Every structure is written in structure tokens, then in C-alpha cells.
Amino acid sequence: MKRPAGIFNSIFQGFKHFLKYKKHMYAAPLFFLSAAGVIILVAVLVYNRFFSVSGEAVQIDIDEQSHDFSGTVIVIDPGHGGKDPGATSISGVTEDEIVFSMAQSLKSQLEAGGAEVILTRGRDEFASLDQRKVEGDLFISLHSDAMDDPDVSGFTTYYTYPEQKAFAESINKALDRRSYFHNRGVHSMNYQVTWQLDYPAVLVELGYLSNAVDDMVLNESRYQDMMVKGIVEGINDYLN
Structure with a gap:
């Protein structure tokens, strides 16, 4: 019967082998998950910028200001x-x-x-x-x-x-x-x-x-x- 240390070492070695030789199994899913995370983060930032908590659009340009640049x-x-x-x-x-x-x-x-x-x-x-x-x-x-x-x-x-x-x-x-x-x-x-x-x-x-x-x-x-x-x-x- 293997001791706990031996079991953990076997698991660790197996995990190392998987990471090293099985990249084709996890590289693509990991990339797409990371990309999805970035997209979600950007979406949240944009949503927080343009929408209030209630979900109604925040009017950034409440009133169009008129400026006088005459002579410039x-x-x-x-x-x-x-x-x-x-x-x-x-x-x-x-x-x-x-x-x-x-x-x-x-x-x-x-x-x-x-x-x-x-x-x-x-x-x-x-x-x-x-x-x-x-x-x-x-x-x-x-x-x-x-x-x-x-x-x-x-x-x-x-x-x-x-x-x-x-x-x-x-x-x-x-x-x-x-x-x-x-x-x-x-x-x-x-x-x-x-x-x-x-x-x-x-x-x-x-x-x-x-x-x-x-x-x-x-x-x-x-x-x-x-x-x-x-x-x-x-x-x-x-x-x-």
C-alpha cells in the first residue's frame, strides 16, 4: 500500500506529464476561456460607463453646450x-x-x-x-x-x-x-x-x-x- 506522500508524488508527476505532453487537449480551451474573460470584462466596463444601476442609459451629453470661438x-x-x-x-x-x-x-x-x-x-x-x-x-x-x-x-x-x-x-x-x-x-x-x-x-x-x-x-x-x-x-x- 502506497503511503500518502507516494500518492501525492504520483499525482504531481501525472499532472506534470499532462501539462507537458497534452497541450493539444487544454491549450485551445484555455485560450478561449481567457478571451471570453477579457470580453466579459470589457463589456462590464462599457456597461458601467454608459448605463446606470437601473439599466437605463446614462445621458453623458445631457445638453449640447454651445461655445463661442468667433475670431479664433x-x-x-x-x-x-x-x-x-x-x-x-x-x-x-x-x-x-x-x-x-x-x-x-x-x-x-x-x-x-x-x-x-x-x-x-x-x-x-x-x-x-x-x-x-x-x-x-x-x-x-x-x-x-x-x-x-x-x-x-x-x-x-x-x-x-x-x-x-x-x-x-x-x-x-x-x-x-x-x-x-x-x-x-x-x-x-x-x-x-x-x-x-x-x-x-x-x-x-x-x-x-x-x-x-x-x-x-x-x-x-x-x-x-x-x-x-x-x-x-x-x-x-x-x-x-
Whole structure:
């Protein structure tokens, strides 16, 4: 009769053998269970964001606010474009497609408030960094990054000069009110599109297309609209 220690050792060795040589039996189910867990977690986060406990939708935009941007020239710089598509998302949508869509929506909302809006490029057009040096009162460059590490997530706001910092902080704070991505903060960086300008200018990384959740959400028109509204509010907060 085997002693308890011997029984436990046999069980342990059998378990090790199973893990090592029977991967075909458990790898696929384990993967799908993990994927299902991630999907459920995302669904819960989205549900909690948009719905109340009673199950009724929370009205994030209770009232559409009107802003007066009359007399303000705002330059919108959709990153990349044309021969430079930028980062490619997991779903296959390129960075330039996402940011240009948002730039157009942002242009419409700012013009509705009386602003003069200049886009640094058209759809499917390439503009060099030098060509993106456009005179105005405010400058916003829109991007969505990609990293080797797929776990990196969130949005970040960049500026170059101290006199640009207040504008960057205003945009970041307003985006934080709208977004449910991780806020990676406001940072000084010598990106050419901001350092070549001597007026308030920011570069916003809206998310990471290499992250499955960021990719999925950034491709949603509703979320894009939320981010556009955040930028509009950030501009209004800064000017007022």
C-alpha cells in the first residue's frame, strides 16, 4: 500500500506529464476561456460607463453646450496621411484614417462655434512636417500610437514650450472627463509639429492601436465623437 506522500508524488508527476505532453487537449480551451474573460470584462466596463444601476442609459451629453470661438483660428493636424498611413491597428484600420475622421468632426463642431479652422492635410494626402507649420491661434495634432507591448493603453497629451503647457493641460483634463482610457498625463516632448510653432500647440495620442481594447474602442464612431467633444470643451476651457 502506497503511503500518502507516494500518492501525492504520483499525482504531481501525472499532472506534470499532462501539462507537458497534452497541450493539444487544454491549450485551445484555455485560450478561449481567457478571451471570453477579457470580453466579459470589457463589456462590464462599457456597461458601467454608459448605463446606470437601473439599466437605463446614462445621458453623458445631457445638453449640447454651445461655445463661442468667433475670431479664433484653430489649426487641426490629422497625423500622417497619404504615403504615410501611420500605425496599423489590430483590426487593420490605419492611424491616418482614424484621426482624419475625428479631425473632420472636430472641424465641423469648431466651425459651428464660429472658429476659423484649417486642416493641415486632406483625406489621403501626405503633408511633410515642415508643411504642417501653419499660423493660427491654437494648434492640435491628432495621433493614435502603436507599441511592441500590446498591454500599453491610454491617451497622452504632449507640448514643447512652457507657454504651451496650460493649453495641453486644459485639453488633457477635458479628455479625461470624456474618456474611459487610462490618462497617461501631460508631458513635454520635442515633436516637430509643436516645437516649430510659437503659439499654443499640442499633440494628442488618443490611444494605442496595438492594444486590443484601445483598437476596438477608437474605431467606434460614438467614442470618436466623445473625444472630439472633449477637445472642444478643452479649447473652450482654455480660452475662457
